[in-house]
Amino acid sequence: MKDSMTLPYPPASQARLLDLAHIDRTLRTRLPFSSRLEHCLPLPGDASNRRYFRLVLARSSVPSVILMQLADPEGFKASEETVSQPVDIDELPFVNVHRYLQRLALPVPELYYYDHSAGLLYLEDLGDQTLEKASTTGTGEQVKAWYGQAVASLVHLQCRSLEHARTRATNLCMAFQRGFDVALLMWEFEHFLEFGIEARRGTPMPPGDRQRAREAFHDIATYLAEQPRVLTHRDYHSRNLMVQADRLAIIDFQDALLGPITYDLASLLRDSYVTLDDGFLDQMIDYYLTGMRAALPRSVYTELGLDDASMFRRLLDFTSIQRNLKAAGRFVYIDRVKGNAKFLVDIPRTLTYVLHNLKRYPELSVLRAALTPYVPEWQ
Numbered sequence: 001m002k003d004s005m006t007l008p009y010p011p012a013s014q015a016r017l018l019d020l021a022h023i024d025r026t027l028r029t030r031l032p033f034s035s036r037l038e039h040c041l042p043l044p045g046d047a048s049n050r051r052y053f054r055l056v057l058a059r060s061s062v063p064s065v066i067l068m069q070l071a072d073p074e075g076f077k078a079s080e081e082t083v084s085q086p087v088d089i090d091e092l093p094f095v096n097v098h099r100y101l102q103r104l105a106l107p108v109p110e111l112y113y114y115d116h117s118a119g120l121l122y123l124e125d126l127g128d129q130t131l132e133k134a135s136t137t138g139t140g141e142q143v144k145a146w147y148g149q150a151v152a153s154l155v156h157l158q159c160r161s162l163e164h165a166r167t168r169a170t171n172l173c174m175a176f177q178r179g180f181d182v183a184l185l186m187w188e189f190e191h192f193l194e195f196g197i198e199a200r201r202g203t204p205m206p207p208g209d210r211q212r213a214r215e216a217f218h219d220i221a222t223y224l225a226e227q228p229r230v231l232t233h234r235d236y237h238s239r240n241l242m243v244q245a246d247r248l249a250i251i252d253f254q255d256a257l258l259g260p261i262t263y264d265l266a267s268l269l270r271d272s273y274v275t276l277d278d279g280f281l282d283q284m285i286d287y288y289l290t291g292m293r294a295a296l297p298r299s300v301y302t303e304l305g306l307d308d309a310s311m312f313r314r315l316l317d318f319t320s321i322q323r324n325l326k327a328a329g330r331f332v333y334i335d336r337v338k339g340n341a342k343f344l345v346d347i348p349r350t351l352t353y354v355l356h357n358l359k360r361y362p363e364l365s366v367l368r369a370a371l372t373p374y375v376p377e378w379q
Helices: 020-029 075-081 093-103 131-137 140-166 182-201 207-225 263-269 278-295 298-303 309-338 344-360 362-374
Strands: 036-043 051-058 064-069 111-115 120-124 229-232 241-244 247-250 257-260
Touching: 020 036, 020 051, 020 120, 093 111, 131 140, 131 241, 140 229, 140 241, 140 247, 140 263, 140 278, 182 207, 182 309, 182 362, 207 309, 207 362, 257 263, 263 278, 263 309, 278 309, 309 344, 344 362
Parallel strands: none
Antiparallel strands: 036 051, 051 064, 064 120, 111 120, 229 257, 241 247
């Protein structure tokens, strides 16, 4: 791995205080429009170590921009990298993936300027209306239209990235250089056992049940890793989709990598923050398959296993099990290690999805039996 792997991130000390005078100079001289800083308002953060601010502007054609302040990669990501494929990079992942998504004409915020030395990115302000929030206030037809847009963007991303993978144009994005393999999927399963069960309960799992769970996890990880890969956003859910009137924009895409074709669809439809009823979920699955069928050559559609609806649903459900368990463990980790308890409320919904899918498949009965005594939501 090249030394440049560390270059895109500023020293941790630079992630503490903002130099407002420097920011004002940047706004006046570096952005594609002239502006001055009027107010700097902190915004609620996500699960990462990044910080966000809304810069309210004066003397500008644009009323505000979003400032993303980088920090060193958190321990969770650093540990994950030890089992993931090494990637040689010489620029910030956000910038690299952003450029690729823009190339695909996907709806992402404008990147006005990246101040490398200060670790600051100046981004288009998409407002505060996430798909999660909009889903609680919009009409049924609006929600259906927004989710339809989300699925359509996903179809576009997958089909175009498949085209680039097949023509060996993978140098266009660093996300093509790494992917979900058995080691990474198992690391995420182990993360659930460590935090989603043991840290949450305060006691270790008995060795027998832990081993049975690990063996079942390995079977799932092997199954998922053997599937055809597409480029995945990795966190394609309602908090990373911004609603502006009829437009849906995608954010938080810097962790993109190759993964099972069902990964992002599972993230969207088995979302830790929004519950979709089964009928609507089935409708979105059909919409996805119809979109892929229209966009892909028949031979590719078949090669990806999309022509067998029952097998596709099985893959989607198994992907959801893996992703939801990973998320539940992550939520406890954020509480215990980072002191942020706000995601704990989302654990019951997330684990309910897992139980629902475990019950659908008799071959997962051993895993269900191994975990149930240690998951309060299943008892």
